[in-house]
Amino acid sequence: MDIGTILGLIGGAVVLLLSLSMAQGGGIQAFIDYPSIMVVVGGSFAAVLLSSPVPDFFNLLRVVKVLFKNKLEEHRNLIAQIVSLAETARRDGLLALEARLEEIHDPFLILGIQMAVDGARPEVIQDVLNNEMATVAARHQKGKLLFELFGKYAPAFGMLGTLIGLIIMLGNMKDPDAIGPGMAVALITTFYGSIIANVFALPMADKLSSLSKHELLGMEIILRGVMSIQSGDNPRVIEQKLSTFLPPRQRGNLRKAA
Numbered sequence: 001m002d003i004g005t006i007l008g009l010i011g012g013a014v015v016l017l018l019s020l021s022m023a024q025g026g027g028i029q030a031f032i033d034y035p036s037i038m039v040v041v042g043g044s045f046a047a048v049l050l051s052s053p054v055p056d057f058f059n060l061l062r063v064v065k066v067l068f069k070n071k072l073e074e075h076r077n078l079i080a081q082i083v084s085l086a087e088t089a090r091r092d093g094l095l096a097l098e099a100r101l102e103e104i105h106d107p108f109l110i111l112g113i114q115m116a117v118d119g120a121r122p123e124v125i126q127d128v129l130n131n132e133m134a135t136v137a138a139r140h141q142k143g144k145l146l147f148e149l150f151g152k153y154a155p156a157f158g159m160l161g162t163l164i165g166l167i168i169m170l171g172n173m174k175d176p177d178a179i180g181p182g183m184a185v186a187l188i189t190t191f192y193g194s195i196i197a198n199v200f201a202l203p204m205a206d207k208l209s210s211l212s213k214h215e216l217l218g219m220e221i222i223l224r225g226v227m228s229i230q231s232g233d234n235p236r237v238i239e240q241k242l243s244t245f246l247p248p249r250q251r252g253n254l255r256k257a258a
Contacts, residue, residue, distance in 0.1 A: 005067050005207060012199045036161050036189040040196060043157035048149045056142050063143035067204055072214055073106065075221060076250050079242045082225035085113065086235040094119075094230070108132060108219050112226035122230055129223045133216060140212035147208065150201035158193020162186050221245050 020028045049057050081104070088096050098117045104110050111132065115125045165186025169179060221242055228238045243251045 002068055002070050005204075008203065008207075009200075012203075016195070016199065030184070031188065031191065033185055033188045036165075036185070036192055039161040039164070040154055040157045040189055040192040043160065044150055044154045044193075044196065047153040047157070048146060051149055052146060056146065059143070060146055063146060063208070064204075066143070066211070067207055070211055072211070073218055075218055076246055078106070078109075078218055078221055079225070079239065079246070082109070082222070082229070082242060083235050083239045086225070086229045086233070086238045089229050090232070090235055097229075106218075106222065109222045109226070112222055113229075116226055116230040122227060125230060126223070126227060129219075129226065133219050133223070136219065137212065137216060140208065140215075144205050144208040144212070147201045147205035151197040151205060154196035154201060155190070155193040158190040161189025161192075165189065217245060 017028065020031050085097055085100060088100060094117055097113050101110055101113060104113065108129070112125060112129055115128065120128075165182065165188075169182035169186055172182070173179070225238060225242055228241060233241075
């Protein structure tokens, strides 16, 4: 479970609800208008469906699941594992790594080590791993784009709902007492669009971007490590090379991670 995503959503919702409940002039009930919700939410979903390939749109639930259920691998643990594999290869040869594949959980690392064990040429290993990284990056970008589209279209439909409300209000100018409430209802759709964009959609897009960068950095570490193992580099040299990907304060903890 990603505690940051959960706390962020709960925190944003609580702050918003508390602010609305303390607002003068009716509390939370004054900010609820079901036709406006239909315009913003329904319109945003329709626009995202229209602008995205259908398979990508219906992949939305899987993307949301990634936001709540992701387990980030610590890069220092990954480096320690690669150094350990390098020590085995240095001591017993590359073929000895095949017996250690069962203890590896990262599919990308398994792919790289398996190719090295099978005797693939260095340029072939690098091409395959680079292609895999590009595919993962493209898949992540699709998931991020869905939330960016929600962040883009929700405020637009909020403005559209406001225009609809203003047209209705201006068409009923005979009753001056209805102008104030009518204006309030007209502006609520803009309010809903801002909430969807800034409390949910855009923060989630940024979170997906952060998760993607973390995963791709791990894949880059694996790529460099596998290539070094395949070329027979000294494990200590590999450790020093890969530790440059870590913040300085974590580099001294590699021994403990090992």
